[in-house]
Amino acid sequence: MYSPIKGRMVQAAFVDACYGTVFTKEFRTIKLRDKDGKILPFVISDIMGLEDAEAAGARTDDLVLALEGHLKDGYSFNPEGSLQKEDAFYNSCPTLNDKVHCLVSVLPGDKIGVMNGDQVHTVIQKLREIRLKATALKIPQVILMTMVDKACPEVNKDLKMIYRSKKIKEKMLLCENKLGVPMNFIYPVKNYHEEGELSNDVDTLLLYALKNILQFANDHVEYHMDN
Ligand SMILES: Nc1nc2c(ncn2[C@@H]2O[C@H](COP(=O)(O)OP(=O)(O)OP(=O)(O)O)[C@@H](O)[C@H]2O)c(=O)[nH]1
Ligand SMILES: [Mg+2]
Structure with a gap:
């Protein structure tokens, strides 16, 4: 993947190009360095x-623990059972550095489809549960909508069309309706x-989202310090 921060290719979070699993x-907590290290x-x-x-994927109770800073780096998610207080990966005294200050939900734009009536997918239900807890903790929340190139052929041809595309707007509206995150906190992005x-168009969207996420996170750190 290309890192707009480093100005070159990096392999930070491991990605798997084979779909399905x-x-x-x-x-994993990832520290980033600038181009000077x-x-x-x-x-x-x-x-x-x-x-x-x-019964699959990360458990919502584990993710609530992560929000509160109780999950230590390297903890292996187990869909069958959540982290217990006596486990070595349980951080019993989280500091500001361990807590989450902005919850970023990543949703693939090409997979967000129309759902019938009241039908709510399990994944949406799980996201709502986590958002509810984040709201209680006053943690800011945003959505990164990826795969915009796959969601709209026009955007695939020219990423600059992103805020003009009806398809992308439809997908963003669906995110807003299903998750309750207002449109202005939903960032459509394309990943490398x-x-x-490098591409300026790709970087612009990613860095715009990152800048906003960092500002919201900073607000939350300040909130903690004032209260
Ligand atoms: N076309 C396109 N491909 C993308 C985009 N974002 C990610 N991908 C590809 O989608 C695949 C999955 O991406 P990951 O970042 O591993 O997704 P993930 O949700 O973390 O997947 P898991 O870790 O397996 O749960 C990789 O091959 C990525 O290169 C995008 O915006 N557009
Ligand atoms: Mg991943």
């Missing part, structure tokens, strides 16, 4: 996907997946 199984003052924690089935070099 869950690849990320651990709770200086560690940036934020981290990104990656989780196992939620999966559209009750086949490109060998």
Whole structure:
């Protein structure tokens, strides 16, 4: 993957190009460095996907623990049971550094379809549960809508069309309706997946989303310090 922060290709979070199975199984906290090697003052924690089935993917109770800072780096998600207090990966005294300050839900734009009537997918239900807890903790929440190139042929041809595409707007509206996240906190992005070099259009969307996420996270850190 290309890193707009480093200005070159990196392999930060491991990705699997074969679809169908869950690849990320651990709770991984990723530190980023700038092009001079200086560690940036934020981290990104990656989780196992939620999966559209009750007994598969990361458990919502584990993700609530992650929000509160109780999950230690390297914890392996187990769909059959959640982390217990006596486990070595349980952090019993989380500091501000361990807590989550912005919840980013990543949804693939090409898979967000029309659901019949009241039908709610399990994955949406799980996302709602986590959002509810995040709201109680006053943690800001955003949606990163990926795969916009696959969701709209016009956008695939020219990424600059993203905020003009009716298809993309439809998908964003669906996210808003199903999850309750307002449109202005939904960021459509395309990830680097086949490109060998940088693109200003791809970077612009990614960095715009990142800038906003960091500002919201900073607001939440300030909230903690004031209360
Ligand atoms: N075309 C396109 N491909 C993408 C985009 N984002 C990710 N991909 C590809 O989709 C595949 C899955 O991406 P991941 O980042 O591993 O997704 P994930 O949800 O973390 O997957 P797991 O870790 O397996 O749960 C990889 O081959 C990526 O290169 C995008 O915006 N457009
Ligand atoms: Mg992953």
